[in-house]
Amino acid sequence: MQDTQLIETLAHFARERIPERHVHPPLPPGHAYGEFTCTHDCSDITSASFLGQVGKTTPLLLRISTVGPEAGSADTTRDVHGWAMKLYTDEGNLDWVFNNTPVFFIRDPLKFPSLNRSHKRHPQTHLPDPNMFWEYVEPSLLAFHVGNPEGFHQLLHLFSDRGTPASLRHMNAYSGHTYKFTLKVTKVTSQDGSFKYVKYHIKTTQGIKNLTKEESVRVAGENPDFLIQDLFEAIDRKDYPEWTVYVQVMTPEQAETYRWNIFDMTKVWPHSDFPLRQIGTMKLNRNPRNYFTDIEQAAFSPSNMVPGTAPSADPVLQARMFSYPDAARYRLGTNYQQLPTNAAKAPVYCPYQRDGHMNFSDNYGADPNYVGSSLQPITYYPDLHGQGPQAVSTVTEHEKWVGQVSNFQYGLYDDDFEQAAGLWKVIGKEAGHQERFFGNVAVHLSQVRSSKLREAVYALFGRVDQGLGEGVKQATEGLVRST
The missing domain is CATH 2.40.180.10 (Catalase core domain)
Known part of the structure; x- marks a missing residue:
């Protein structure tokens, strides 16, 4: 010692x-x-x-x-x-x-911690878990992204080639x-x-x-x-x-x-x-x-x-x-x-923020550390x-009157799928890109155990575009049957 x-x-x-x-x-x-x-x-x-x-x-x-x-x-x-x-x-x-x-993925900040956790590791297995990614317990059958489908526009970005930049x-x-x-x-x-x-x-x-x-x-x-x-x-x-x-x-x-x-x-x-x-x-x-x-x-x-x-x-x-x-x-x-x-x-001059752990500045010396000093007035x-x-x-x-900060009241509307549908058409202009999208989703979604949950995902993709929902289902169920 x-x-x-x-x-x-x-x-x-x-x-x-x-x-x-x-x-x-x-x-x-x-x-x-x-x-x-x-x-x-x-x-x-x-x-x-x-x-x-x-x-x-x-x-x-x-x-x-x-x-x-x-x-x-x-x-x-x-x-x-x-x-x-x-x-x-x-x-x-x-x-x-x-x-x-x-x-x-979201427009309500209260959902962010749950969103982040659903994309990380399972608390028991410590493995990435597609069931968690899609699953959300409110109501019990729904998935995070099924239960919060306003984010399907973002999912189209994520599972397209754009999700894997070169x-x-x-x-x-x-x-x-x-x-x-x-x-x-x-x-x-x-x-x-x-x-x-x-x-x-x-x-x-x-x-x-x-x-x-x-x-x-x-x-x-x-x-x-x-x-x-x-x-x-x-x-x-x-x-x-x-x-x-x-x-x-x-x-x-x-x-x-x-x-x-x-x-x-x-x-x-x-x-x-x-x-x-x-x-x-x-x-x-x-x-x-x-x-x-x-x-x-x-x-x-x-x-x-x-x-x-x-x-x-x-x-x-x-x-x-x-x-x-x-x-x-x-x-x-x-x-x-x-x-x-x-x-x-x-x-930078902010004498109201001083002291604290590992402060290595001069800590504003003898300057007043309170609001309203007449000895050294502050100009804001x-x-x-x-x-x-x-x-x-x-x-x-x-x-x-128009844009005061507030929570978003949850609701799902047709226009939540309108822009996703437009993006799907853009993806379709690139040769083979839509087929690759089907495969990208299928590899992930085929690991979801619940067939009802998978069907819910297909239905929501179908609200974006009927062919999109059918393509994801065909590719996913093909992988499910082969495993």
Whole structure:
């Protein structure tokens, strides 16, 4: 016990690991530094500085991840891929916490923990369980995705070839959520405090490339880290991947009369109604120097916004704005924002958040740590209506009366299948893609023991398209009979 170097080394070794992310776990599939470049002046719709000058560049950090599998799992596993980006703007950090699909499984945030658990391991067998994926105990016969069929639009993305991307450099990303662009009060605008609703689209300039089911299984066996290796080596040889960044823009007046709830994450805004407007480009040009320091300690949250951007009343977005920072505080500690990878490049002053575990700043010295000091008054982000301090997430009269945050009341309507039907037609334009979809679902669904549950799945796919339901049933029952 006198060998203190041995004791310190062993003690540190036992404490090297920190909690794994419950969603979007570490390692697979990729991460890098890069820059966002403003290509179009957006000062007519937002006062955000990083979008106000053509040619202005903003450094960023990107972390791409799978959702369900644990750390070390094969990164070509069929899954949604998360795109977490931290833009270090001159007004503070802006986090874009997106996915590689434009829609999501749910529109009620209360369902998220159950959704996530249904995609993970069985609590007894500790095995991935298709019965859990489809099963949901309310009512007892129904499955999670049968019991919550508003997400079938997302299931079409997941079980198509889009669920197994061939490269991180060859996929798109989408906000899914509706956000707001806001304008601040100035002497030269009559739109004081006005805003627009927006959805973000990040489109690869390398072109879309996906794997078939057979290819993804083969690659997973030969190189389970294929996607992360592909991105790292491309950047290492200076083959820098690029994306073009767009927004769709909707006025509050259009939102009031639109044919469905614009805050519904299970639906997209048709481009025919709201065309894409380019705002910039994104390039990845540097690999992390140290994975743990730069990536594992990185924390992203949709609540990290800058002036000129704001959240909408989307209930899932509102829930994520709490959940993500809360998860970071659990995983990294209360002062996680002081870590170099999370710290803003712009000056930050917030003396009401101090002390706490592992605070390695100067802790604001002798500055007052309470509100209302006359010795050192604090200037807040200006309220857009001159009514005192207010958060960046501007509350407007429109949202109080039209889009006030609330839970979605559960219900299933015909328009929940309308966009899925449109996507199915798009899939049908690619040779053999619909047949591959049948096979992708069948491999998974054939492992479900209950024939009644399988029939319920076929019926819901049939509500999207009769041929889709029949094709899934034929492929699935064929596998059931052969096993």
